[in-house]
Amino acid sequence: MIDSYSDFRSALLLWYDQNQRMLPWRTKPSLYNTVVSEFMLQQTQIKTALPYFERWLIRFPDFHSLAEAETESVLKYWEGLGYYNRARNLHKLAQCLVDADAIPDTPDAWKALPGIGDYTAAAISSIAQNHPSAVVDGNVVRVLARLTNDDTNFSSNAQAVKQFTVLANQLLDSKRPGDANQAMMELGATLCTKGQPQCQCCPLKTFCLGFQAGKPEGLPAITRAKRTQVQENRAFIIREQRLLLYKIPSDAKRLKDHYELPSLEALGLTKDSKHLKKLTSKKRGISNQVITETVYELDTALNPIEEKEPFYWIDLKSIDRILLSGPHKRWIRDLLMLL
DNA sequence: AATGCGGGGGG
């Protein structure tokens, strides 16, 4: 397929040296910066993570400061980014490293730490420690599927990752593994994009079978999980400058310890009640669910509930101090403007 | 191997 691995690696690295984006974890490289950025970038685009990364480094500049921080503070700085177990795992990881006798120096050693799988172990090892381990993320899968013109219909992303890991390691430049890995991902993020790849600018076009065959856009072919529809009805209730919120239990599977607008169900109400008035409705996606959420207000004559257990009356002035998921935070802000 | 986990970017 590829005549000269040496030519391939040179072309890729030359392009990366000349075209890489300026990013804070590249400008100021360190083990800590690499670890934090890789956690934030799990299933999250660079553009989205960037402001979080900057704020994080000011508040938690190193492993030691992170290890010592309260979980609540750590989550507050992750608020809105999603996948909150990443923050909890990063926090635990910092504590592990501070306690450890030695820093891990192989992918397998990194994988023993919380929140680190195949991808992140290879990324940290190669970028921060010059270890020759290839990363295979969504970008790399796309680049390699096109490079080899592989039209396999993968039944999952994991299957594609597994298949392309072999090739990724064969192609990896062991002299500069961190840059070679980042170059493949940078290529996938900027030129070899899903929609309209800019093949004419691609440093790999002379090696790319997909380009030569003329149809790289359709690759890779991966069957995705079907989405299911869910309906949620919630209450927006304010009494005397306090908003009624529901605190998600610490043993819940998602959004543990976050606050949200209480569901009508939890309040013992149904959407058909005469005392409810529809305020607004929005649709959003979570994982493979499409949630249609409708918010109602309750007649001011009725006083719904005491402050007890998972229900809290939060003073509007202190709303910024509690943990809120992104959508609920925006929702509350919008509804307060409306009133 | 399949599923759940947030949220947002961009076509």
Added chain:
DNA sequence: CCCCCAGCATT
């Protein structure tokens, strides 16, 4: 509206 994003842990 859709797919996808520098994935991981659990089952």
